[in-house]
Amino acid sequence: GRSANTDKAVQYLDLANQKSIKxxxxxxxxxxxxxxxALLDTxxxxEENRQRRISxxxxxxxxxxxxLKIPE
Known part of the structure; x- marks a missing residue:
């Protein structure tokens, strides 16, 4: 359902976020x-969603x- 799709979307956005940081x-x-x-808010x-938010x-x-460590 919608919740499962939102869970997957959060997971992929987290991975994309980490890759972009690297x-x-x-x-x-x-x-x-x-x-x-924003998706986590929905x-x-x-406990799992709180842990995801913390992560x-x-x-x-x-x-x-x-x-902050990167010189301009």
Missing amino acids: LNAMEEAKTYFDEAM LPET LLVSQGEAFMLL
């Missing part, structure tokens, strides 16, 4: 992060820290 494509990473978080508040936030925080 490629230093920060604008893309931010877009994937925002989309994944899912029930389960996304940690990943985005790490990306931000990397961005």
